[in-house]
Amino acid sequence: MSSWRTSLRDALQAGFRSVGEGSKGPPDRQRGVALLLALTAIAILSIFSLEFTYQSQVAVRTSGYVEAEIEAHLHARAAVELAGLVIGSTDIVESIIAKYATMLGGRKPQISTAAYACEFVNAFCEGKMVLMGLELVNLQGREAVGLKRGTCGCTSGDEDGRININRVGDLNQKQAVFDTLYKLLERNEGVTQVGDLDKDMANLALNIIDWADKDQLRTDIDPATRRLIEGSGAEGAAYRRQGYKSKDAPYDTTEEVRLVEGMTDPLWCKLKDQLTVYSTEKLNVNTAPIEVIKALICKNLANPANELIACARGYQQQAFIPVNVVGQYMETCRVLKKIMFSPPFANTGRFVQFFDKLGTVLPADYAQVLQINHGKMLDDIGTSGKIVRISAYGTSGQVQKKITALLDTGSQKYVYWRED
Numbered sequence: 001m002s003s004w005r006t007s008l009r010d011a012l013q014a015g016f017r018s019v020g021e022g023s024k025g026p027p028d029r030q031r032g033v034a035l036l037l038a039l040t041a042i043a044i045l046s047i048f049s050l051e052f053t054y055q056s057q058v059a060v061r062t063s064g065y066v067e068a069e070i071e072a073h074l075h076a077r078a079a080v081e082l083a084g085l086v087i088g089s090t091d092i093v094e095s096i097i098a099k100y101a102t103m104l105g106g107r108k109p110q111i112s113t114a115a116y117a118c119e120f121v122n123a124f125c126e127g128k129m130v131l132m133g134l135e136l137v138n139l140q141g142r143e144a145v146g147l148k149r150g151t152c153g154c155t156s157g158d159e160d161g162r163i164n165i166n167r168v169g170d171l172n173q174k175q176a177v178f179d180t181l182y183k184l185l186e187r188n189e190g191v192t193q194v195g196d197l198d199k200d201m202a203n204l205a206l207n208i209i210d211w212a213d214k215d216q217l218r219t220d221i222d223p224a225t226r227r228l229i230e231g232s233g234a235e236g237a238a239y240r241r242q243g244y245k246s247k248d249a250p251y252d253t254t255e256e257v258r259l260v261e262g263m264t265d266p267l268w269c270k271l272k273d274q275l276t277v278y279s280t281e282k283l284n285v286n287t288a289p290i291e292v293i294k295a296l297i298c299k300n301l302a303n304p305a306n307e308l309i310a311c312a313r314g315y316q317q318q319a320f321i322p323v324n325v326v327g328q329y330m331e332t333c334r335v336l337k338k339i340m341f342s343p344p345f346a347n348t349g350r351f352v353q354f355f356d357k358l359g360t361v362l363p364a365d366y367a368q369v370l371q372i373n374h375g376k377m378l379d380d381i382g383t384s385g386k387i388v389r390i391s392a393y394g395t396s397g398q399v400q401k402k403i404t405a406l407l408d409t410g411s412q413k414y415v416y417w418r419e420d
Helices: 002-018 026-087 090-104 113-126 171-189 199-212 237-242 254-259 265-271 290-299 304-310 322-339 348-356 364-369 374-380
Strands: 128-131 134-138 151-158 217-222 227-234 387-396 399-408 413-419
Touching: 026 113, 026 151, 026 387, 026 399, 026 413, 113 151, 113 387, 171 199, 171 227, 171 265, 171 290, 171 374, 199 217, 199 254, 254 265, 290 304, 290 322, 290 374, 304 322, 304 364, 322 364, 348 374
Parallel strands: none
Antiparallel strands: 128 134, 151 387, 217 227, 387 399, 399 413
């Protein structure tokens, strides 16, 4: 016990001496206090130094991310502008393509700059162009071609293959939109027997039309003839519980369709790439989604009584449904034609003649029920467009930016621009 106390006393005395408490004069005490102050100052400065280092690293990383973000945005912007330049330079593009036509047998291809604009953009971004497995141009390593850091690219196609839900200026235009839109909805969502009016799908098609028309009266339909008539009820009554009114003005974007009474998220996901709100006219059958093509076929059958067989529902995705068979066949033709730099259908006459020749490639009973009314079909379709959708991307490091733009080829002005 005595030894333990002695050791403790010695330790305490040593501690006191370290701060000058055990010394006989003030100089030792001052040196001890100075040492403590110095150690405290060093500790505080170390903390400040670590914090400064951390903040500096954060700032460096942030500035690097901001730089990459700006660079990725500029890459995407460049892709959009280059695509727009190509689309607006049809004569120059055709002369370039014609020069390489000899590699494909000497025939000058008929192409749409909207369909191939991004091939030129991708060539700029990558420094080379490869078509059909042939390396047409390789400028990699040349100044002002390709990107030193990051990537870019785009896809393009005309908007006129979609159903224009803003063409509702009068009852005739409403009827044209309703007939195609209803057939599209009926084929994908209808639950009634083919030939019977599916009231839910008809009401949804009418609600989409009434949202964009100028009047506040609900458009109605004669179930027997399926002709639209001016209703007498207020179209906004169904929206009161939602807390807003029917717009009664043109759609600004297709996303507005989600506000329409009866529209659901799953159905919107199916329709979003098949509708447009821009000033298109007839449906471009060279670029229209295949489901829209099927809706046109079912709408314009030469014998409406054949619809029960040609456009049967419940097994829409099954190959033995005649309209699905011809849809798959047509899509294959469109892909092959595009590879060969040729439009699937040079004019509307070629499109309607397609159905006259079905008997040579499909079973006779399929070809028979899929015959169409040429006149009615020609009223609906075209083979060119004037609104082009450009979807571009740019990357830098881990950052990716996307831009979606719609170009009016007539005015060469963008009518829509969205950055993500």
